[in-house]
Amino acid sequence: MSAKGRLYGVGVGPGDPELLTIKALRLIQSVPVIAYQSATDKESIARAIASCYFTGTQIEVPFHLPRALEPEKAKEIYDKEVEPIAQHLAAGRDVVVLCEGDPFFYGSFMYVFTRLSEQYQTEVVPGVSSLMACPVSLGVPFTYYNDILTVLPAPLPAEELTTQLLTTDAAAIMKLGRHFTKVRDILHQLGLASRALYIERATMAQQRIVPLDEVNPAEVPYFAMIVIPSKNRL
Amino acid sequence: MSAKGRLYGVGVGPGDPELLTIKALRLIQSVPVIAYQSATDKESIARAIASCYFTGTQIEVPFHLPRALEPEKAKEIYDKEVEPIAQHLAAGRDVVVLCEGDPFFYGSFMYVFTRLSEQYQTEVVPGVSSLMACPVSLGVPFTYYNDILTVLPAPLPAEELTTQLLTTDAAAIMKLGRHFTKVRDILHQLGLASRALYIERATMAQQRIVPLDEVNPAEVPYFAMIVIPSKNRL
Numbered sequence: 001m002s003a004k005g006r007l008y009g010v011g012v013g014p015g016d017p018e019l020l021t022i023k024a025l026r027l028i029q030s031v032p033v034i035a036y037q038s039a040t041d042k043e044s045i046a047r048a049i050a051s052c053y054f055t056g057t058q059i060e061v062p063f064h065l066p067r068a069l070e071p072e073k074a075k076e077i078y079d080k081e082v083e084p085i086a087q088h089l090a091a092g093r094d095v096v097v098l099c100e101g102d103p104f105f106y107g108s109f110m111y112v113f114t115r116l117s118e119q120y121q122t123e124v125v126p127g128v129s130s131l132m133a134c135p136v137s138l139g140v141p142f143t144y145y146n147d148i149l150t151v152l153p154a155p156l157p158a159e160e161l162t163t164q165l166l167t168t169d170a171a172a173i174m175k176l177g178r179h180f181t182k183v184r185d186i187l188h189q190l191g192l193a194s195r196a197l198y199i200e201r202a203t204m205a206q207q208r209i210v211p212l213d214e215v216n217p218a219e220v221p222y223f224a225m226i227v228i229p230s231k232n233r234l
Numbered sequence: 235m236s237a238k239g240r241l242y243g244v245g246v247g248p249g250d251p252e253l254l255t256i257k258a259l260r261l262i263q264s265v266p267v268i269a270y271q272s273a274t275d276k277e278s279i280a281r282a283i284a285s286c287y288f289t290g291t292q293i294e295v296p297f298h299l300p301r302a303l304e305p306e307k308a309k310e311i312y313d314k315e316v317e318p319i320a321q322h323l324a325a326g327r328d329v330v331v332l333c334e335g336d337p338f339f340y341g342s343f344m345y346v347f348t349r350l351s352e353q354y355q356t357e358v359v360p361g362v363s364s365l366m367a368c369p370v371s372l373g374v375p376f377t378y379y380n381d382i383l384t385v386l387p388a389p390l391p392a393e394e395l396t397t398q399l400l401t402t403d404a405a406a407i408m409k410l411g412r413h414f415t416k417v418r419d420i421l422h423q424l425g426l427a428s429r430a431l432y433i434e435r436a437t438m439a440q441q442r443i444v445p446l447d448e449v450n451p452a453e454v455p456y457f458a459m460i461v462i463p464s465k466n467r468l
Binding site for chain 2: 022114143
């Protein structure tokens with residue numbers, strides 16, 4: 001009977017392959033199996049970031065955990081999608097699951113973790129999040145000293161976004177996509193538009209920084225962020 | 235006349251030297267001058283994290299930007315403390331400034347950046363923040379899907395902390411130190427104590443995880459965090 005394999009949830013950072021950690025690189029190059037989220041019709045972003053480090057002899061396991069499903073439906077699909085990973089672990093093979101950004105920060109790895117970490121020895125490796133990469137790419141210090149920072153997913157209702165933005169020092173609004181116009185209008189209403197900075201695909205080759213009012217709402221990707229840096233300076 | 239040097243603000247991550255990025259490692263090993271924050275009587279944390287990668291022939295430039303000063307006094311001191319870095323840059327030497335965690339996320343590098351980035355070519359490299367490292371070290375998925383996340387410095391007034399904690403899904407309370415008791419009491423009042431997780435010096439050799447009610451308030455370091463993960467699961 002062979003020992004079970006180990007599960008590694010590895011943050012691969014925001015996009016630039018040089019923003020992987022030394023630990024992520026070591027683990028990616030040491031395992032026989034690499035898994036990653038991949039929508040059926042799209043290239044996996046996590047794979048695109050890290051594949052330059054693959055050894056060339058590794059087994060690849062794509063999985064797909066679609067969002068915005070009914071909870072019951074999602075559970076059923078997620079259970080099924082993680083099954084191939086579990087089979088490699090049960091057969092004694094170590095598996096790295098690549099995670100865009102950081103594994104526990106709005107990442108789909110959490111659905112793998114909650115299903116497998118009790119049965120299999122699991123280690124998670126934090127990564128550089130887009131929350132840090134976007135302000136850096138924009139060239140703007142984000143939070144100082146005793147600032148309050150609020151991270152807001154754009155799909156939230158307008159009232160909730162407004163309330164939160166009125167009571168914080170700095171904010172990041174994530175997952176913009178088709179919610180861009182709603183967010184832009186709120187920022188204008190609150191007098192925050194002049195401080196708000198828009199960025200797409202930070203640190204990737206396709207990175208774009210666009211003035212807020214020049215963004216085409218029809219072309220805003222999911223991986224776009226609006227950063228409202230703190231006003232405090234010294 | 236020689237060209238001016240380049241300034242690099244480099245995040246070195248939360249503590250484990252393996253959590254530096256590949257880019258941070260490359261830059262640290264390529265420059266003649268390395269600067270870091272260092273209180274007069276203490277070892278520099280940023281230096282302790284990254285010094286295993288120094289080449290052995292580099293010039294080291296400690297500086298000290300003390301906190302909690304009157305703004306006017308701070309400006310005067312900060313201007314003076316960054317002067318040695320400026321002199322190396324003016325003389326054509328590239329300088330890496332090591333930054334704990336991420337440079338633009340509650341970091342003292344921002345005071346260097348605001349003083350030197352207009353005069354000298356500057357590049358900032360994001361790093362793994364304690365905001366990501368603490369939940370990972372605690373083994374707890376932090377934020378899901380459309381969660382609101384609020385980052386709260388513990389020195390804030392109790393009323394402000396209470397209001398913010400009542401209106402968020404997940405929270406991180408940083409810079410605990412002597413503010414621990416105030417924060418713990420608020421968490422009990424709000425019924426959040428059972429969800430709150432305490433960690434000191436995440437990913438460092440001295441990392442400690444302690445149940446909230448067993449923490450000795452007299453011994454809480456500045457680099458301690460309370461993480462309140464989201465309740466959402468799937």
